[in-house]
Amino acid sequence: MSRAAGETGVQSALSTLRILEEVARRQPVGVSELARVAEMPKSSVQRYLATLQQAGWLRIVDPERARWGLTAKPIGIGLRAAGEGGLREAALPAMRALSRETDETVHLAMRDENSLVIVARRDGTQTVRTYVELGTVAPIHGTASGLSILAKLPDAEVEAVIAAGLASHTDSTIVDADALRAEVAATRDRGYAVNAASWWRPHVAAIGAAITDSIGRPLAAFALSIPTVRFDSADAPRLGALAVAAADQVSDLLD
Amino acid sequence: MSRAAGETGVQSALSTLRILEEVARRQPVGVSELARVAEMPKSSVQRYLATLQQAGWLRIVDPERARWGLTAKPIGIGLRAAGEGGLREAALPAMRALSRETDETVHLAMRDENSLVIVARRDGTQTVRTYVELGTVAPIHGTASGLSILAKLPDAEVEAVIAAGLASHTDSTIVDADALRAEVAATRDRGYAVNAASWWRPHVAAIGAAITDSIGRPLAAFALSIPTVRFDSADAPRLGALAVAAADQVSDLLD
């Protein structure tokens, strides 16, 4: 079982965790489908499922069809990952208000090193909306949320993100270091980030505003996520000001 | 490596998951402490940590001291376990209101088969309060929340819980099948559950009210969690009515 260099992990545990993630994403799901998407032998998947059941993470949610799903155990783990402090909960009211003021979809993304995790969503009433599954990991250099966070980080950390590599997601993703530095500078000037060019997902534009802790370090960000067909650059200043106000309001709640 | 009969899981994966849980509970934490609490060789723990890092679940949060903690990945998994429907979020406002009305700690517990998981808390202003860590698993037959849920289940499912075994947690836990059936009946009469005898945790009394979906199946419950030193049975009807009202309000939100 040869893999890329530098990997020393326990193979069977990695495979088991992989199955756990796939079940989380596709539940309720059966053995064969899992084996197909994970490209593993069916009998191995079966064994991993039994292991995860024994550990209390999974259970058969539909006994008749042998479909697997998550137990409640991951809820507890997830809560601990989010921190009991409850940034998420603190942000929900402001998120709702922002969504109402703008009638657009608002996402809350939490920073995790050099990436973001979408942890909450509030929809507007538009007939055409953007959609991202909660829990999705987003690139920090390829989203308005991420740019708004980068703009509040010291240059050294921005450079660290650049050094880690700027992966491309669409043909307009910012992959050039200087271009990213320029975008960070522009975001610092504006106070909010604008992604009008579908950096990450096709046909999705966004406006981002960062949420900071008491000493000004960015922890998360709001994003107004707007289909490009409806996005008008002329609206950006108004939407940006609303997003910044909402983010600042949450920042103030965090002591 | 001999274990109890009937277990067929992948050992290394079980050990790895065990370490994941311990890290979640104790983060930030080092190798030696983990090896001690999990009773595993230090070198094995080290390997499991590397594996979990490779899988994206853990990272070193304090590089100077080599302390490990969770990444944001579990947030996404946890959200999927809770269901995007967002029972938790739907319940938060009512929980806050209930806490204010009663000035007591309110817990939200979600059902997971024959157990409960505490997924949210709202404190009152009392100087003496109960405390349960979020993510804690509680017995369905040993809590007011659990009893309120059992009371809304058909008898067949109550019997299934009894058949699964009534583990004892304090010397007043209900472990007798008939006693539990009687308590379920009493709860059905009242509409809310009363645990005045510290069934689960010492010195903690509680009043529980179930939250149901559109067809009346109980999904979760509110509990007013009160130190026994302050608990007065005469207050139970008033508190019970408030808890039921709050739970019903959330139930109605769930279509």
Next chain:
DNA sequence: ATACGTCGTTCCAACCGTCGGAACGACAGG
């Protein structure tokens, strides 16, 4: 200053747990 305990980290050979192909009965659809 010295000795001691604990920390995180690395290495490696023997062992035994894991792997996955193969085969099974059940089921649904053509």
Next chain:
DNA sequence: CCTGTCGTTCCGACGGTTGGAACGACGTAT
């Protein structure tokens, strides 16, 4: 009736995993 797919079970060979031992660094008590 046949075919494809489902979930499940079995077992021998293989190699991934195990964990004791040893390392240097650090902090503390002697």
